[in-house]
Amino acid sequence: MSVLVYINSNSGIAKSAMEAVTYGKKLGGEVTVVTTGSADDTALSALGEYGASKIMVDRSVTSEDPQQITSIIASAAETTGATTVVFSHDLTAKAVAPRLSVRMKAGLVSGAIDIPQGDTIKVNVFSGKAMGLVKVASEKRIISLLPNSLQPETGGDKCSVEEFNGNAGDARIKVLDTKKPEGDIPLPEAELVVSAGRGLKGPENWGMVEALAVELGAATACSRPVADIGWRPHHEHVGQTGVAIRPNLYIAAGISGAIQHLAGVNGSKVIVVINTDEEAPFFKAADYGIVGDAFEVIPRLTEALKKFKASN
Amino acid sequence: MKILVCISKSPDTTSKIAFTDGNSKFDENGVQYIVNPYDEWYALVRALELKEAGGGSVTICTVGSATDDAVIRKALAIGADDAVRIDCEPTDAFYTAMQIAEYAKANDYTLVLTGKETINYNGSQVGGMIAEAMDLPFISLATKLDVAGSTATAEAEVAGGIQICEVELPAVISCAKGMAEQRIPNMRGIMAARTKPLNVVAAADIQALTTFESYELPDAKSACKMIDPENMDELVSLLHTEAKVI
Numbered sequence: 238m239s240v241l242v243y244i245n246s247n248s249g250i251a252k253s254a255m256e257a258v259t260y261g262k263k264l265g266g267e268v269t270v271v272t273t274g275s276a277d278d279t280a281l282s283a284l285g286e287y288g289a290s291k292i293m294v295d296r297s298v299t300s301e302d303p304q305q306i307t308s309i310i311a312s313a314a315e316t317t318g319a320t321t322v323v324f325s326h327d328l329t330a331k332a333v334a335p336r337l338s339v340r341m342k343a344g345l346v347s348g349a350i351d352i353p354q355g356d357t358i359k360v361n362v363f364s365g366k367a368m369g370l371v372k373v374a375s376e377k378r379i380i381s382l383l384p385n386s387l388q389p390e391t392g393g394d395k396c397s398v399e400e401f402n403g404n405a406g407d408a409r410i411k412v413l414d415t416k417k418p419e420g421d422i423p424l425p426e427a428e429l430v431v432s433a434g435r436g437l438k439g440p441e442n443w444g445m446v447e448a449l450a451v452e453l454g455a456a457t458a459c460s461r462p463v464a465d466i467g468w469r470p471h472h473e474h475v476g477q478t479g480v481a482i483r484p485n486l487y488i489a490a491g492i493s494g495a496i497q498h499l500a501g502v503n504g505s506k507v508i509v510v511i512n513t514d515e516e517a518p519f520f521k522a523a524d525y526g527i528v529g530d531a532f533e534v535i536p537r538l539t540e541a542l543k544k545f546k547a548s549n
Numbered sequence: 550m551k552i553l554v555c556i557s558k559s560p561d562t563t564s565k566i567a568f569t570d571g572n573s574k575f576d577e578n579g580v581q582y583i584v585n586p587y588d589e590w591y592a593l594v595r596a597l598e599l600k601e602a603g604g605g606s607v608t609i610c611t612v613g614s615a616t617d618d619a620v621i622r623k624a625l626a627i628g629a630d631d632a633v634r635i636d637c638e639p640t641d642a643f644y645t646a647m648q649i650a651e652y653a654k655a656n657d658y659t660l661v662l663t664g665k666e667t668i669n670y671n672g673s674q675v676g677g678m679i680a681e682a683m684d685l686p687f688i689s690l691a692t693k694l695d696v697a698g699s700t701a702t703a704e705a706e707v708a709g710g711i712q713i714c715e716v717e718l719p720a721v722i723s724c725a726k727g728m729a730e731q732r733i734p735n736m737r738g739i740m741a742a743r744t745k746p747l748n749v750v751a752a753a754d755i756q757a758l759t760t761f762e763s764y765e766l767p768d769a770k771s772a773c774k775m776i777d778p779e780n781m782d783e784l785v786s787l788l789h790t791e792a793k794v795i
């Protein structure tokens with residue numbers, strides 16, 4: 238069996254890319270990586286350490302045109318004879334994998350959280366409230382792996398990087414401009430997240446949340462009403478109708494823990510809840526709970542972290 | 550401009566998620582169905598705004614059985630002109646998308662809008678698949694959309710930021726938060742929805758590519774460990790030694 242892993246290397250090699258290659262390796266057989274983007278050969282060849290035996294790079298596309306990327310992956314699959322294509326379930330995968338599924342007549346399993354068990358693959362459904370086991374009926378398959386579902390594993394050696402012409406065709410989407418996201422750490426990829434809700438009373442009180450996030454090296458998030466009333470930018474809204482995240486640590490202060498909020502964060506490995514109301518539903522989903530006033534607890538936690546960092 | 554808005558139903562966001570038949574089927578007992586929020590709040594409302602500004606028509610398209618008609622009427626109450634239901638069980642994303650693509654190809658739409666994802670299956674698959682089947686450009690996860698003449702301008706989330714882009718219509722666009730504000734249907738809309746055309750068309754012969762064999766519920770969380778609000782050193786130490794996340 239031959240596996241093809243697609244990676245977007247426009248903003249360097251993300252951890253999710255290393256996860257996707259590790260996943261490909263665990264499927265068994267030879268793993269080839271096909272990539273578009275601007276990462277240099279040295280960075281790309283390091284993917285060999287995660288199990289890739291070859292990198293094929295097509296540098297002809299500079300934008301995120303899903304049709305062009307689909308064409309490149311389809312020709313790479315043909316060249317390598319791959320019957321499985323692996324993506325990390327990120328923004329590029331959401332735009333490209335469905336197109337590729339139709340192009341290759343390959344069943345698409347999106348949001349995979351584990352390696353296949355027999356002929357089924359486990360995915361998250363119902364916004365993380367359940368898991369489903371999906372079976373692919375077609376001969377070829379595409380698996381889009383939810384970030385943070387497995388740890389990248391090294392053990393291989395650097396591998397060769399070859400220029401590849403995937404016959405991308407013309408772009409049909411004309412890019413006029415790209416706005417960089419605010420904040421240093423994009424929320425969907427963050428491993429540590431500090432989040433706050435209506436309990437904080439007003440936008441002027443977010444300074445302490447940001448200070449805690451900076452101390453931790455975490456991204457910031459918020460509940461939906463907080464984004465809706467404009468206290469925080471929309472891209473920070475997590476939950477059923479916002480961004481779904483699966484960080485290692487999610488700290489929620491002044492958030493009640495409504496079911497729609499939980500739907501976007503219940504994949505977090507560890508949840509810490511800070512709330513004045515001991516009856517707040519969020520405590521049922523938490524690993525560590527603090528019944529207390531966020532205005533006192535957050536600064537205290539920031540101080541404790543400073544102390545911890547100084548002594549370690 | 551003729552706009553087609555793809556609407557799916559999803560269980561009310563507060564529904565209890567459970568399974569029957571040896572964990573092979575979603576337990577619909579006591580479940581209320583709503584219009585999938587992304588389809589309603591973002592795709593449908595933006596389509597209506599574009600029609601209000603530039604004229605044309607908005608048609609709702611659902612792949613589903615007669616039990617979905619109630620949800621389709623809810624969407625009609627928000628303001629679409631008419632609806633079409635492709636009569637079958639939407640077995641997987643590929644099957645669903647091919648049904649919509651067949652219908653859309655035969656009926657000349659300028660713009661096909663979908664939601665970001667269904668909140669039950671969370672696949673984000675159907676929109677891109679429709680686009681590929683129709684050989685149209687696809688803008689994924691658009692947060693803003695405007696149309697001038699035969700050109701659409703959109704903002705969309707891509708790796709590394711927000712991309713502002715332009716595309717020649719026809720095109721397929723999936724809609725995410727930011728695109729529009731939720732509209733609450735008024736009494737007049739609800740009354741009018743009862744008599745708006747809901748056309749039922751036969752399904753095309755398509756083979757699904759995937760099936761859900763069974764479902765599982767996540768393990769119950771172990772009890773939450775309570776920590777003294779005065780003692781954040783203890784929390785930090787637990788996060789380091791026990792949870793190993795810092």
Ligand SMILES: Cc1cc2nc3c(=O)[nH]c(=O)nc-3n(C[C@H](O)[C@H](O)[C@H](O)COP(=O)(O)OP(=O)(O)OC[C@H]3O[C@@H](n4cnc5c(N)ncnc54)[C@H](O)[C@@H]3O)c2cc1C
Pocket residue numbers: 433434435436437459460461462463474475476477478479490491492493494495496497498501511512513514517529530531532562586
């Ligand atoms: C279809 C649908 C989709 C939705 N999608 C989402 C979604 O994606 N994301 C989302 O977040 N919500 C979503 N919601 C809204 C959701 O139901 C809740 O209304 C929302 O999450 C509540 O936000 P909150 O916890 O910030 O505010 P509140 O519910 O007002 O809770 C504030 C909390 O702060 C606590 N508090 C007050 N003062 C303090 C203090 N000084 N220190 C510590 N704690 C304090 C209170 O005890 C309370 O628990 C959705 C709703 C619907 C109907």
Ligand SMILES: Nc1ncnc2c1ncn2[C@@H]1O[C@H](COP(=O)(O)O)[C@@H](O)[C@H]1O
Pocket residue numbers: 555556557558585587588610611612613639642645662663664665666667670671672673674675676
């Ligand atoms: N059965 C259906 N009928 C019509 N549109 C659908 C159906 N299922 C999904 N869609 C559309 O496709 C989008 C993405 O769905 P999904 O790929 O399941 O996440 C939804 O937001 C809807 O706009």
